[in-house]
Amino acid sequence: MTDQALDLGGPDRADAVRSGRGDRFFGRQRELKSLHADIEHAGLDTLAGRKAARARVLLIAGRPGSGRTALAEELARQLADRYPDGVLRVRLAEPGGRPVPLEEAARHLLGDLGIASPPGAGDDELTEMVRDALSVRRALLLVDEAHDAEHVDLLLPHNPDCLVVAVSDGPLTGIPGVRPCTVGGMDAKAAIELLTAFTGEVRITVDPQAAEAVAEECGGLPAALVLVGGWLAARPRASVADAAKRLRALPDDGEQPRGGRPLARAFRLVYESLPQPAARILRLLALAPAGFADAHTASALAGCSVAAARTTLDGLATLGLLRTAGDGFEVPGCLTPLLRTLYEVSDRPAEVQLARARMLERTVRRLQACRAITEPEGSPARKKLAGLPRALRFTSVGEADAWLRAHRSALLACARLAVDDGELDTLARRLVAALVRALAAHQGTEAAASDLYGLHRLVLDVAERRGLRREQAAALLNLADLDARTGRTEDALARYRAALDAGRAANDPYATGRAMESVGGAYQELGDWQRAADWYGRALAQRQARGEQADAARLYGRLGTAHTYAGRYGEALRSWRAAAAGYRRLGDVPAQARALSEAARIQEYAGRPEESLHTCREAVEWARRAGDVRLQAALQLRLADTLDRLGDPAAARLHRLTAERLLGTEASTYEIRSGPEED
CATH class of the missing domain: 1.25.40.10 (Tetratricopeptide repeat domain)
Structure with a gap:
């Protein structure tokens, strides 16, 4: 496609439109009052004279686009002061309805609580950790897209001092004591206030009846009003009556449920006004992992330049088709099904698959650049990085690290989607491998162990399938x-x-x-x-x-250790001597010295102190040749212990003095145990 981009007057105009509505919350005073009253309302346990066993659950139920999440966020903002341990947020479904694995949701909450989650832990263990952590805190838990009552129930803290606010399409059957609040359309006054935030007061004042008509055509749904408001904001000369007239002229989509038709009409009004390239980018954004897209994702999906994609995304956000999220944008969940329907009708399956492949390839290259920046200057990886287009590169380790952390959830979701797709397994394998290397390079294998575990399971899925x-x-x-x-x-x-x-x-x-x-x-x-x-x-x-002589020598040592623990000292001694001989042939003097020291230890365990003394002296000589001062000191201490057992305290004292000279006062912290019972 060409690099034609959707430009609504540049970033200054876009920022002006956004600042006009800002983060303001409109209307819903009746719902907020009801929710506050429910919090104060005594539960059945309290009425029975018992202390509540679990956190109270408030349910905000409504159709996508009804502003249910915004209402939950406003309630959380108003209640934040009551919960000194903060407001925790978790989403149980991605935009468009794809469930988030409960394991991922629990790990997200544990991360916000500053608790490390063990890699490979199952849902039950992780959710129990969440409940245990919240049992000693006074926190508010906001659970968005709570599509599964069972998953919500598993996260409920056994602590009446916590409050859970769940957002869902409908009732959460199976959770006792849920306080439901059903959200429909906004009242006319609040709907017009929301519309005014986009259009300014003049156009509303000159034709208030048209504004009421628009609010009615939108069914009072905030998402629909935002779309119409964005459409009007992009057309300063259009009147509110024009918008109302166009909305009435649009037919209802019979495949949509009655409650969703106003949003579908408002979306169609805005979508049909888009230039073809911008409309295509918008359709393909339904493929964005976890509904998150930045300029690179949009560029790869549409096959345009990063600059054109960035301008288009800004324009789409100004129209209310996208929401700002970090350094990128989020596709509203209420629009994702509409976008999927559009690309299924407008784009051939081969084109959609090609867009997916381009997105995965771009993500792989970004991850490769993210890892390469951690390599030393002049390394092959850095030379390869220099050959990448400037837009794909990172200028510093800090920039790459910040990008990886900010995009972690979307990258993991991208890997899951690629593997589940099943048609792009080669790209999926490359993506998982690149993500594993990037996480290990920036966070270390220990810190990233939980994510790495999930990624290795994805590799296993593909490998078994293929x-x-x-x-x-x-x-x-x-x-x-x-x-x-x-x-x-x-x-x-x-x-x-x-x-x-x-x-x-x-x-x-x-x-x-x-x-x-x-x-x-x-x-x-x-x-x-x-x-x-x-x-x-x-x-x-x-x-x-x-x-493979080096591995064989190492395995002789492991075999000697197993025989030692089993009390088979003869076999253990033979194994350690074989290990020492192997290291001698390889010229590995430090390893040879350590193997001889272990052989001396086994001889001591076996009750052969004279032989142990001889072997230990041999080990000291090899440790001296290897320059291993700490091993020399440890062996000197072992010699001293052996000489004490043989009745030569004077010689033992000399060896201890030698050890002290080698390491000073630190000698006592490095000790080789002198009896099998100490193992």
């Missing part, structure tokens, strides 16, 4: 590692075994060896030393068959 065994094994290993790190060892073990099967099916020796070693580690964590040693032995045999 029969990609190698990627399936990799995803299972990553998920199992996160399970093991958070103490879910049984879950980790099951996934490691599944990764082993996938690795074997893919004939992937790395995944197979890694999985066998990890299975051994899981059994070791569970205290099953026999199985741990067995799996370490299998992994060791594979490494030896492939000539």
Whole structure:
């Protein structure tokens, strides 16, 4: 398409229109009064002389476009002073009705509460954490798009000092004690005030009957009035009567429910006035993940320049078709179904799929640039970054980090949508991989573990669907590692075994060896030393068959550890000596010294102090050659302990003095244990 953009007089005019209505709230005084009265109204528990067991729930129910969320926000603003722990907000559905995973909603609330959520935790665990956190707080919880009563119920705090304000299409059956407030159209006075915020007072004053007619044609719905107001604001010479006349001339959409027809007519009035390029951008914004779009998203969807997309988005927002959200815009949920209907009629499926592909490709490139900026100057990633168009690049790590944090929810939603789509799996895999790398680079794997867990599950979904065994094994290993790190060892073990099967099916020796070693580690964590040693032995045999000497030496050490815990000191000693020999062949002096120190420890456990003394002295010499001062000091202390047991306190004192000279007063903080009972 061309770069023709929707321009309504430039940013100054757009800002003037927005500041005219600002964040003002119009009307709804009757509803607000009713909601305040419901808060003060005694519940059944209070009337029965019991303290309420849970937070009170107020329900604001109404059709999309009725201003139900704005009413909830105004109520929260008025009540904020009563709740010193703040107002928490969570949305249970994206614009357009797609449910937000309960896990994601709970993690969002925990993040706002400053509580880290464990990666891989299920809905029950996360919602329980939310309830526990709110049980000791006095907070107001605003739950928007509460499409599922069960999900709302799972988030309700067991604390009568909290208040929950839920916004929904209809009743939340199943939640006892809900206080409903049904929102319909605004009264005529408030509707005209809202319209005046766009048009100015003059056009309303000269024809008040036309203003009343517009309010009636819009059914008093704030979303419809905003659209008509934006249409009038973009046409300073048009009268309010013109708008009323045009609205009457538009036929009702028979496929729309009666209550939604005024909004559909107001939308059609504005949409049909748009230039074709702007109308196409608006239609395709229904594809934006989580309803959030910035200039890059719009540019990619429509295939136009970023500058043209930015100008068009500003114009659409001025018309009331978009809402400002951070550094981008949000498609109102009440308009998303209308936009979807339009692109299904106006755009061929192949064009829509191409728009999706362009959006995913642009997101991948932005994520690659976001990660590349963290690399050192002159690195291959930075050189590749320099080759990207200027609009895609970030000028600093701070800018990239701020972008990643601000767009996190939309990026995760984009990944979920790409995987669920099922027709663009190659792009979906690239997107997830780029997002994983960007999160790890900016936040670190520990801080981003919860997001990474969800992304690895998406990779697993695609790999299983496409029969990609190698990627399936990799995803299972990553998920199992996160399970093991958070103490879910049984879950980790099951996934490691599944990764082993996938690795074997893919004939992937790395995944197979890694999985066998990890299975051994899981059994070791569970205290099953026999199985741990067995799996370490299998992994060791594979490494030896492939000539991977470094990994073989490391596995000898893990095998020695398992035998030690099992009390099989002879086998443990052989394993550690084999590890030391392997490191010697590799020329890894520090690792050789550590392996010998472990061998000395095993000899001491086995009741062979003279042999331990000899091996420990050998280890000291290798540690000296490696320049490992701390290991030298630790071994000197072990020598001292052994000499004490052998009845030579004078020599023991000399070794302790040597350790003190090596590390000063810090020597006592680095201790090698001298008995199996201390393990």
